[in-house]
Amino acid sequence: MGLGSTFRLIHAGWVLAREGAFSILPVASLPPMMKLGVRMARLVERPAVRKTGSVERLNTALHRLGPSFVKFGQTLATRPDIVGAQAAADLSGLQDRMPPFDAALVPAILSEALGEKAAALTEISPPVAAASIAQVHKAKLRQPGEAPKVVAVKILRPGVSERFHADTQALYAGARLAETFSSASRRLRPTEVVKTLDHSMRLELDLRLEAAAISEMAENIKDDEGFVIPAVQWDQVAQNVLTTTWVDGIPIRDHAAIDAAGIDRKALAAKVLQGFLRHAIRDGFFHADMHPGNLFADPRTGHVVAVDFGIMGRIAKPERRFLADILYGFITRDYRLVAQRHFDIGYVPAHQSVEDFALAIRSIGEPLHGRTADNISMAKVLGQLFTITDLFDMQTRPELVLLQKSMVLVEGVARTLDPELDIWTVAEPVVGDWLRREEGPLGRIEDLGQHLRRAGEAAGRIPNLIAQAELALAEHRAALRRPRDRLMRFAILATLGMGFVAFAAVAFMALRFAGQA
Incomplete structure (x- = not known):
């Protein structure tokens, strides 16, 4: 440190x-x-x-x-x-009203990053949004043979990589101090948590990866309704520059403007929450920075419009199933299921009691049912969670850190839009449909297909494994022969030596006998 x-x-x-x-x-x-x-x-x-x-x-x-x-x-x-x-x-x-960097630097940054293709970006506006990592400008994209297109140009702040590196080193220092001087903090694995956040932030500092994330998410949600994202303009993308189509919308925190546009805030809150759950549970790939500065409402359709895909979360099938089962367990008040899943994924050590943990989960879940968001004190809920995690020696799963952080953000946005939000009722269509599909024939067939693919891949590796095994066996046999070969050479040399000594002795005796004669 x-x-x-x-x-x-x-x-x-x-x-x-x-x-x-x-x-x-x-x-x-x-x-x-x-x-x-x-x-x-x-x-x-x-x-x-x-x-x-x-x-x-x-x-x-x-x-x-x-x-x-x-x-x-x-x-x-x-x-x-x-x-x-x-x-x-x-x-x-x-969220998006940070002091911008000097706009006079923008032409040189674009020219160095994009080369000749920078000339296609014209009428570049002053910054329309500025955050901690980058700022956004409105511009016109003029491509040969195409009509001019309004685009958003995102540019990384100069020197942000160095500042980020200094940040993470300080966070690592804090995590190591916590692990050194606080035994209770070790179960939270602070260094692993910082490492997870460090990785996600490093990805955010390469806007080419953000462009790829937008492209992947666009494929995932192409048949969905209620959640819209911009399209990438690949010719104007570089490590520190990202160009996308411009999206018009009302900032999701501007409740007065949303109401004036006649948008149903309750429906908008449901779209925010359901969209996130659909991406996380169904796709395993979700927007992990859904604060209000990155969310808008389309005044024409009432859909959610999301921007800024620098931080994305990805979870595998077991973690997706864990999330779905946890939510569904709370929805249906099946606390035994919630508890068991925490044991299955390794959150709670095996030596603890599932029944006792289910009882502790019930103490959190029961007061939440039948209450709207404005009647729930999340501070008290977090206090209970602190107590339970300590009581049952719960371990942090670093791969789920981004998911947990994102759920806090999304729930917060949904609660501000609709203080009467019933989280369980809104979540059930997404969670329940996915679980019913997974448990149904189609889900079973897909699981079988995945198992068969893995089996096929394993079978395809068998010839290589056999060849590697034969090579290892040959090397082992050679290694066993080497001591025998060395022993044989020693025996031969010893025999030759003894023969030479015997010959010398006989010759010496013969010469001596001849001299006496």
Whole structure:
């Protein structure tokens, strides 16, 4: 752990404490050690924060600390039920209203990244949105033989890679410190969690990969309704430049404009939640940064329009089944199923009791049923989860970290659109249909097909395996022969030596006898 990373971590903690970051945490729901830490951090708060409870300068502080800290603030901004309405409002500026970089740099950046193809981008506007990683400009794309097209040009901030690297080194330092000095934190595997986030952020810094993600998701959702994404303009894509079709929409956080356009906010909330669940459970590939700055409502259709696909999540079939079963277990109040799946995937160690864990899950699930979102205190729910994870020695699964973080974001967006949202009722059509399909004949046939494909691939590898086995056996036999060969050579040399000695002795005796004669 480098000294620079440790210093940066300490500096970040000081800045966050000074600007009131710890004042917005639900202290009453935290474990005792975390409560103590928050109280100590609040000792250095600015007086203005203590008096007003407002953290209006926290946006600036997070931006100054770096992109990883901004991402954390964006997540908190979607959860007024956890951090409070005022703090969420103060943090909302992190979503797409960050200070832009100098627009005078844009022509040179485009020219260096795209070469001659940069000339096709004309009438480039000032930044229309600026976030921690990149900013977006509106432009006209003029291709030979085609009508001019309005496009969005996303450009990475200069130097953002270096800032991100410094961020992650500080986070790694914090994770290692936690693992060293807190045995309770080890089960949460903080270093592995940071590694997962590090990987996803590195992908975000290459806009060619974002273009590929848009392309893959477009194929996945081509037959869906209610969720729309832009199209990639591949000739104007580079590592630090991404060009897509322009999408018009109302920012999803602008509730007044959505209402004025006659869009049903309840239906829009359902589309946000169901779209995410469909992508995660059905496709195993989902938008992992669905904060309000990346979501719009189409005023003509009422559909959800998503942008910014820099952070994507991917989960395999077992994890998709885990998510579906967990949600369905809560929907149907089958807490034994929820508990068993946590054991199956390795969240809870095998030595714990499934029945006891099911009882603990019931204590969380039952109070949620029959209540709308505005009557549910997520701070209290999180407090119970803290207690349960500690009681049952639950382990973190790093591959599910992005999924969990994304679900927090999506649920927060849906709750703000529809405070009366019944999450279980909205989720059931997607989750239930997928599970019924998986359990039905078509799902069984697909599973059988996958098993047969794997068996076929394994059978195709058999000749190579046999050849490798024969080669290994030949090498083994050669290795066994080598000691025998060495022994034989030694025996031959010894025999020859003895023969030479005997011959010399006989010759010497003969010569001596001849001399005597």
